[in-house]
Amino acid sequence: MTDGIKQQLKNWFSDVDKVVVAGIGNPIRGDDYAGLKIAENLQNKVSSNVCVLECETVPENYLLDIEIFHPTHILLIDAAILGIQPGETKLVEATAIVGFSIFSSHGLPLRVFCECITKLIPNVKVSLLLIEPLNMEFGYELSPEVQTAVDKLTAVLLGLLT
Numbered sequence: 512m513t514d515g516i517k518q519q520l521k522n523w524f525s526d527v528d529k530v531v532v533a534g535i536g537n538p539i540r541g542d543d544y545a546g547l548k549i550a551e552n553l554q555n556k557v558s559s560n561v562c563v564l565e566c567e568t569v570p571e572n573y574l575l576d577i578e579i580f581h582p583t584h585i586l587l588i589d590a591a592i593l594g595i596q597p598g599e600t601k602l603v604e605a606t607a608i609v610g611f612s613i614f615s616s617h618g619l620p621l622r623v624f625c626e627c628i629t630k631l632i633p634n635v636k637v638s639l640l641l642i643e644p645l646n647m648e649f650g651y652e653l654s655p656e657v658q659t660a661v662d663k664l665t666a667v668l669l670g671l672l673t
Contacts, residue, residue: 517667519602523638524671528583532557532668533564533573535589535621541651542597542644545661546588548653552665557672570624578631585628585637587621588664590644590657597645598656600664605629605637640664 524530534550537543550565557563562580564573570587577585593601605625625637642661645654653661 516600516602516664520640520667520671523586523602523636524584526583527560529560529562529580530584530586530672531562531564531577531580531582532586532588532672533566533570533577535566535568535570535587537568539649541646541648542642542654542657543590543647544653545590545642545644545657546640548661549588549665549668552661553668553672556669561672570621571627574627574631577628581632582635585635586640587625587637588640589621589642590647591621591639591641593641593643595643596656597643597654598660599643600660601641603639603641605639 532550532553534547536545536547538547547565547567550563553561553563554565562576562582564570564576566573595601605628621639625639628637629635642657642664645656
């Protein structure tokens with residue numbers, strides 16, 4: 512994780528009123544667990560204007576929870592094959608993923624999920640914090656590269672959300 516991502520996140524959170532942080536991933540598919548692990552790490556450690564959701568592979572099941580919380584910002588955290596080095600991260604605006612090549616292991620494409628959110632909550636700011644996986648095979652733990660990214664991102668997010 513670079514200092515650039517840290518600064519991007521700081522800028523992204525600068526005008527937050529209420530934020531949903533949604534961890535997405537499969538806990539038994541190696542590095543696909545990254546987003547979910549970050550959400551687990553944040554649970555009960557953030558301020559009351561933050562709603563942390565552990566969505567696993569079905570973020571669409573949390574649409575009502577997100578709508579009821581009525582956030583100004585939504586950060587979706589997920590592992591995604593971007594073609595960069597394992598453990599590297601990108602912060603991507605949801606509006607940019609239409610032309611952005613993202614491979615994800617979940618049934619509903621994140622692009623469709625983001626479209627649903629923006630229809631439910633007008634003017635919400637939605638971004639994806641994506642982590643390049645090394646291994647997404649069943650039965651594996653987080654790779655050292657992705658574990659390092661998870662630890663650093665957790666620390667950054669705790670600094671911004673407490």
